[in-house]
Amino acid sequence: MTDCKNRVGRRTGVPALRLKGTGLLLGTALLLAGCGGSPTASNTDAKSTSNAPTAAEKFFTKTNKTPDDARRDALVKQAEAEGQLDLYTSMTSDVADAVTKAFSDAFKVDVNVYRASSETVLQRILQEQKARFQGNDVVESNATEMFALQTEGYLAAYSGTRRDEVSEAGHFDRWTATRYNLFAPSWNTKKVKKGEEPKSWEDLADPKWDGQLSMEVADSDWYLTLYKYWEKQGKSKDEINKLFADMAKGAKIVKGHTVQGELMSAGQFAVTASNYSYLVERLKATGAPVAYEPFVEPVIARPNGLGLMKTAKHPAAAMLFADWLLSEDGQKILTDLGLTPSIAGANDPLAGVDVIPVDVKELLNNGKVWSDRYDKVVSGGEVVDQ
Amino acid sequence: MLSIDHLVKSFDGERRRRRTAKGDDAQARVFAVNDISIEVQDGELFTLLGPSGCGKTTTLRSIAGLERPDSGAINVGDRTFFESRPGKRSINIPANQRGLGMVFQSYAIWPHMSVFDNVAFPLQVRPRSQRPAKHVIAERVTRVLETMELAKLADRDATKLSGGQQQRLALARAIVIEPQLLLLDEPLSNLDAKLRESLRYELKRLQRELGITSVYVTHDQIEALALSTHIAVMNEGNIIQLGKPRDIYGNPNSRFVAEFIGTxxxxxxxxxxxxxxxxxxxxxxxxxxxxxxxxxxxxxxxxxxxxxxxxxxxxxxxxxxxxxxxxxxxxxxxxxxxxxxxxxxxxxxxxxxxxxxxxxxxxxxxxxxxxxxxxxxxxxxx
Amino acid sequence: MTTVTERLARGKSAGRRRWVPTPKFLISGAVAVVIGYLAIVPLYYLLWGTFFDDRGFSLDGFSRAYGNSRIGELVTNSLWFAVGAAALSLTIGTALAYLNVRTDVPFKGLFFAASIIPLIIPGILYTVAWILLASPDIGLLNSLIEPVLGPGFFNVFTVWGMIWVEGLHLSPIVFLLMVAAFRSMDPSLEESALMSGASRWQVFRRVTVPLVRPAIVASILIMVVRSLESFEVPALLGLQNGIYVFTSRIYFVLRTYPPDLAAAGALAVGLLVFAMIGVALSNLVGKSGKSFQTITGKGFRPRPMELGKWRPVMGGMVILYFFFTVLAPLAVLLYTSMLGFYRAPSVEAFQSMNFDNYRELAGMNKAVTALKNSLILGVGTATLVMGIMAIAAWMVVRSKIPGRQIIDQLAFVPLVIPGLVLGLALSFVYLRSPIPIYGTLFILLIAYCTRYLPYGMRYAVTSMHQISSELEESAQVSGASWWQTFRRVLLPLLSPGLVAGWIYILVVSFRELSSSILLYSPGNEVLSILIFEQFENGQFTVLSALGVVMVLTLVILVAIAYKLGAKVGLRED
Incomplete structure (x- = not known):
């Protein structure tokens, strides 16, 4: 706060605001706006805090090494003493409700859930952390956002037997996959006769789907993964670009997988390239004429994961929640809701299905490049490789 | 009673120009009121007469406190309402503290109030220490409404009155506080000819009976001649002739006055x-x-x-x-x-x-x- | 008329007694500070974030945002869409307001519903309802007229479709603004024109329209900016055929990581520039405000104009409008709310109808909290904003306070600040503020007040322009202090406009999502968050049920507001 005066003084010089008579107002507003540095400047504040381990971090480090039984008993005891858990998540509300209810039923801990889209969850945590506000203890969100949080240095290390149960593809630095969103083509069973449904990703480029295929406007993660997969299969860049261009030709571009699902079940189009399987499953459960099985392989899986906050106010509850969500009880709740848990149980619906994970790292490092390219694809423009 | 001393008021826009321009360019100012002085005696009905834009309304609004003159003085009785002279502290009593009555050209009857409420308003808004008790207000309002032959309409919506009734209501509202000075801004101009004539006499009768000193603004010379004890004929911010109606009619001092007063x-x-x-x-x-x-x-x-x-x-x-x-x-x-x-x-x-x-x-x-x-x-x- | 500053100056230099702050000074000052604060915080955040990065001043954001070959197309689309939607809503809204207030058109009862319900239906829902009605593939309207005009006659996924949906959705705002204007206009002005031999249409065009010009100018301004800022319609309808506008672009820029606030801000600054040009233009046009004071102290009895042989025609148009804005979307919602999943109407579909979705809603424990919070926020925001704006409108229109136009412009700023940016700005400020507002309902209240400031301002200023200054002056001469004049004369006369604004803000507060989503905290959920969650869950049917419940709640609320408003304001016949 020492340089506060200087900053305020400098800010009043923002030229666009040099309006006669507003000086006083402006000054007041800026003073009230506080001295937090440029709102967009990257996270210098936060990084300075990440050097010394926080109390929560110390607790996590200690507990990570505690053997299973003792760990569980100690966590339950201390978590119930804490009594609260602040969870930020991008789970849809029905999932979030079911998960928190089950957790509160199992332990005497009240869960406060903030639920929003994954980008918003990320925005909020970034805001709070920069202001050193202890908003949440634990975060459960999409891979991209989890990766971002890890990069920012907000997540504490988490280990233990539960994490070990998760397959290697779900192990990330400082966060652990809890479930997968599966990208798979789906179709309206009234519009697509049995036997005519797409069998491979390449099928989607077939001109017979012109005007009948829908693509989501922001699925660049799916695009990237499929692109890389095809490259690995030995397709040339030109071939791959042509495949995507053919898909996009005449395709109906929709914003939001949910709307996409609704519109497909209403018959607005016949096939969706990259909807989430659980959304389609849910529509199917209400009786809508939609299907995604047999899977078009390889199924593209995007992990959703969980991480512990270094600034957790309720570290024991946070860790207990992580352990529990990765336990058989927790994973079963996800399975019951039609989701794909990260720890395959006995009746794994994906048994024998070829699954490839989204290349989260590439997405994070070159996400902008891929999303720009995907924008071009869906807007029907040519994609030229650099 | 009312004395106006060397009152000057230039137009707003012009004043701004004067302030920024260098040197003495008082010539460039366009005056709404150019140095006028008036004395009005007790009980008089003094009329400011002139074509539109002559400064009569600006003068009246300056008396009311709705406009702030550039310089000069306005006194009513022994109170100074406005004073601004070089080297002296300026005084400007806000309109709501001058205790005057005013009838507006449009009557300015508040459409959301009843007849009674319109008239009671000036009494109700007095400072708490001077505010009459509720029943006193009711009494005074009723009395005024009776004088104006509006008593039967007290509970009516003010908007549901005829033109003549509205005019009387506006007058009732202006005199309910028994002001020292009554200001009338073309009060009859919105009425048809016949009504105007009958109200003209009524106005004169009332003014005599109540003995309220009044300043009347009009562009209608017949009204001015019929009502006034004294008339000031104004043009372009100046008083051209000041005198009794008969003098002004019989002995106009200029072609402008002669032309303006009658044909x-x-x-x-x-x-x-x-x-x-x-x-x-x-x-x-x-x-x-x-x-x-x-x-x-x-x-x-x-x-x-x-x-x-x-x-x-x-x-x-x-x-x-x-x-x-x-x-x-x-x-x-x-x-x-x-x-x-x-x-x-x-x-x-x-x-x-x-x-x-x-x-x-x-x-x-x-x-x-x-x-x-x-x-x-x-x-x-x- | 004395002004604050004059008195201030006199007090300092030559006052008879020591200068004490008058209520006028204190209240005006407080209002100016509040407006300035509400507007400048997000503006500052936006501008700072746009023009400055770690290394200081930079225009990189602009080059990232505008250095795109398709930017011209984007600007064209945005303006085309905004102007089209504004024109449509203005035509419909003004015509309906005129019919309602000034003529003996039949079915006046329908206007009430038609003016409110489209506002209540959230943008997402309204747009989806139109997809279900007029999509070339599954649109109900298309399947109805297919035998006559062939398949896919209506196509909602075009700029025209976007204009249609947005225009219809916005028309009630115009309607509300214009009703207040027409209601306060002296009918004799029209009658005299009619007597001069003008036809009805000439009277409307040559007399009526010029007289309500301030309201029309205000409407155009709000509509254009509203459409520029609209998100749901371009996102759901435009993207399908690759039609991008400013807002959908901003959305995509902001959702990347790290969020490119500079580029998003550069786009928002573009919107700001358009809006400022608009404000400047409308000030210019509205300059001759004096000649438009149509509420004079001269009483008038509004007498409806007889439409004669046109009455059935106009009645038919009212029905048509009612059908398109209210009945059809609402019917689709009602229909969907009783289905397990959406499907085209058929015997089968009707047989499957039930109330499961409503039952599910009733079982949702958050629903009650959300409804309560939305009510608190809606009523609180509407009351605060209109209260502040009544004073601000006086300052802008009537006072001679120097710099008063700046208040007007500041109050307009939030209109172009995207909701998400506002959310970021507020969380940025209040996370660092010593006042513990973050994580409470108050931060939402501040967000809503900021967002709806511009609408409140337009409603209040428009009404203020129409009150003759003599009504105020006569109160002053009668001895009323500034505050007494304001409370007893101006406020009641303003009340039709204030009530209209209040209703509008109440209704849109219920819908506010983009800033709420970032600022709400557990326990502080509001209805719009719930709607959004249902939407994300893919629960269109539950969502429709929620929409129906929301429409019903607000209709009741608004009906109460009208009744109360009529009591304090100008009585109508």
């Missing part, structure tokens, strides 16, 4: 001689003798103002021959109910005459005009 005929000429008050004037159409206190020497160029009713029209010449008898031809005739107007061509001039309805002469007829020397007035040229 006049003007004939230019040169004074040929004078005996006491009687002047002999040579005009293009013949000689005129007339009485005037002006006492102008021979050779002065003048305009003779001839009121239409000062001209007698006759088919026949006067048997004995009198002064100021001209002959001419009737050009047009207009029947006005209570009078007949003739326009008579005399030489190159046209004279408008007004006579009683029995005298009605076909256009084209040759007639004789006799001009009463006592009723003609001399107006200095310029």
């Amino acid at each position: 006049s005929n003007f004939i230019s000429g040169v004074v040929r001689g004078r005996e006491g008050e009687r002047h002999t004037v040579e005009t293009t159409d013949g000689q005129l003798v007339l009485d005037s206190a002006a006492a102008l020497p021979a050779g002065t160029e003048v305009i003779v103002s001839i009121r239409p009713e000062a001209v007698e029209v006759s088919r026949d010449a006067h048997p004995n021959g009198v002064a100021n008898e001209w002959s001419g031809k009737v050009l047009t005739r207009a029947f006005l109910g209570d009078a007949v107007d003739h326009v008579v061509g005399v030489g190159k001039n046209e004279l408008r005459t007004r006579s009683n309805p029995e005298t009605s002469i076909e256009p084209g007829t040759t007639v004789f005009l006799r001009l009463d020397p006592a009723k003609l007035s001399l107006v200095p040229v310029g």
Whole structure:
């Protein structure tokens, strides 16, 4: 706060605001706006805090090494003493409700859930952390956002037997996959006769789907993964670009997988390239004429994961929640809701299905490049490789 | 009672220009009110008369406190409402602390209140210490409404009144606090002719009965003549003539006043001689003798103002021959109910005459005009 | 008229007694500070974030945002869409307001519903309802007229479709603004024109329209900016055929990581520039405000104009409008709310109808909290904003306070600040503020007040322009202090406009999502969050049920507001 005066003084010089008579107002507003540095400047504040381990971090480090039984008993005891858990998540509300209810039923801990889209969850945590506000203890969100949080240095290390149960593809630095969103083509069973449904990703480029295929406007993660997969299969860049261009030709571009699902079940189009399987499953459960099985392989899986906050106010509850969500009880709740848990149980619906994970790292490092390219694809423009 | 001393008010936009421009460019200012001074005695009905834009309304609004003059002073009784002179502390009492009554041109009756509430408002908004008790307010309002013959309509929506009733309501609201000074801004201009006439008399009666000193603004000379004890004729921010109605009508001091007050005929000429008050004037159409206190020497160029009713029209010449008898031809005739107007061509001039309805002469007829020397007035040229 | 500053100056230099702050000064000052604060915080955040990065001043954001070959197309689309939607809503809204207030058109009862319900239906829902109605493939309207005009006659996924949906959705705002204007206009002004031999249409065009010009100018301004800022319609309808506008672009820029606030801000600054040009223009046009004071102290009795042989025609148009804005979307919602999943109407579909979705809603424990919070926020925001704006409108229109136009412009700023940016700005400020507002309902209240400031301002200023200054002056001469004049004369006369604004803000507060989503905290959920969650869950049917419940709640609320408003304001016949 020492340089506060200087900053305020400098800010009043923002030229666009040099309006006669507003000086006083402006000054007041800026003073009230506080001295937090440029709102967009990257996270210098936060990084300075990440050097010394926080109390929560110390607790996590200690507990990570505690053997299973003792760990569980100690966590339950201390978590119930804490009594609260602040969870930020991008789970849809029905999932979030079911998960928190089950957790509160199992332990005497009240869960406060903030639920929003994954980008918003990320925005909020970034805001709070920069202001050193202890908003949440634990975060459960999409891979991209989890990766971002890890990069920012907000997540504490988490280990233990539960994490070990998760397959290697779900192990990330400082966060652990809890479930997968599966990208798979789906179709309206009234519009697509049995036997005519797409069998491979390449099928989607077939001109017979012109005007009948829908693509989501922001699925660049799916695009990237499929692109890389095809490259690995030995397709040339030109071939791959042509495949995507053919898909996009005449395709109906929709914003939001949910709307996409609704519109497909209403018959607005016949096939969706990259909807989430659980959304389609849910529509199917209400009786809508939609299907995604047999899977078009390889199924593209995007992990959703969980991480512990270094600034957790309720570290024991946070860790207990992580352990529990990765336990058989927790994973079963996800399975019951039609989701794909990260720890395959006995009746794994994906048994024998070829699954490839989204290349989260590439997405994070070159996400902008891929999303720009995907924008071009869906807007029907040519994609030229650099 | 009311004294206005060297009041000056320039237009807003102009004032800004003056402030930024360098040097003394007072000439460039456009004045709404240009240095006027007025004294109004107790119980008078003083009228500011003039065409629109002459500064009469600005003067009235300055008295009310709705405009802030540039300089000068306004005193009512022993209170100074406004004072701004170089080297002195300026005073400007806000409008709501001046305790005046005002009737607006549009009446400004609050459409969301009943008749009663409109009138009670000025009493209800007084500072708590001076506010009369509820029943006193009710009493006073009822009394005023009775005076105005509105008592039966007390509970009506103010918007559901006829034009005349609204005018009376506006007046009732203005006098309910028994103000020292009542300001009236063209209160009759929104009414039809018949109503205007009856309300004119009513207004005069009320003003007399209540004895409220009033300042009245109008552009209607008949209203001014009928109502006022004194009239100030204004033009372009200046007072041109100030006097009793009869003086102003009978002896306009300028062509502007003569023209503005009633319809006049003007004939230019040169004074040929004078005996006491009687002047002999040579005009293009013949000689005129007339009485005037002006006492102008021979050779002065003048305009003779001839009121239409000062001209007698006759088919026949006067048997004995009198002064100021001209002959001419009737050009047009207009029947006005209570009078007949003739326009008579005399030489190159046209004279408008007004006579009683029995005298009605076909256009084209040759007639004789006799001009009463006592009723003609001399107006200095310029 | 004395002004604050004059008195201030006199007090300092030559006052008879020591200058004490008058209520007028204190209240005006407080209002100016509040407006300035609400507007400048997000503006500052936006501008700072746009023009400055770690290394200081930079225009990189602009080059990232505008250095795109398709930017011209984007600007064209945005303006085309905004102007089209504004024109449509203005035509419909003004015509309906006129019919309602000034003529003997039949079915006046329908206007009430038609003016409110489209506002209540959230943008997402309204747009989806139109997809279900007029999509070339599954549109109900298309299947109805297919035998006559062939398949896919209506296509909602075009700029025209976007204009249609947005225009219809916005028309009630115009309607509300214009009703207040027409209601306060002296009918004799029109009658005199009619007597001069003008036809009805000439009277409307040559007399009526010029007289309500301030309201029209305000409407155009709000509509254009509203459409520029609209997100749901371009996102759901435009993207399908690759039609991008400013807002959909901003959305995509902001959702990347790290969020490119500079580029998003550069786009928002573009919107700001358009809006400022608009404000400047409308000030210019509205300059001659004096000649438009149509509420004079001269009483008038509004007498409806007889439409004669046109009455059935106009009645038919009212029905048509009612059908398109209210009945059809609402019917689709009602229909969907009783289905397990959406499907085209058929015997089968009707047989499957039930109330499961409503039952599910009733079982949702958050629903009650959300409804309560939305009510608190809606009523609180509407009351605060209209209260502040009544004073601000006086300052802008009537006072001679120097710099008053700046208040007007500041109050307009939030209109172009995207909701998400506002959310970021507020969380940025209040996370660092010593006042513990973050994580409470108050931060939402502040967000809503900021967002709806511009609407409140337009409603209040428009009404203020129409009150003759003599009504105020006569109160002053009668001895009323500034505050007494304001409370007893101006406020009641303003009330039709204030009530209209209040209703509008109440209704849109219920819908506010983009800033709420970032600022709400557990326990502080509001209805719009719930709607959004249902939407994300893919629960269109539950969502429709929620929409129906929301429409019903607000209709009741608004009906109460009208009744109360009529009591304090100008009585109508």
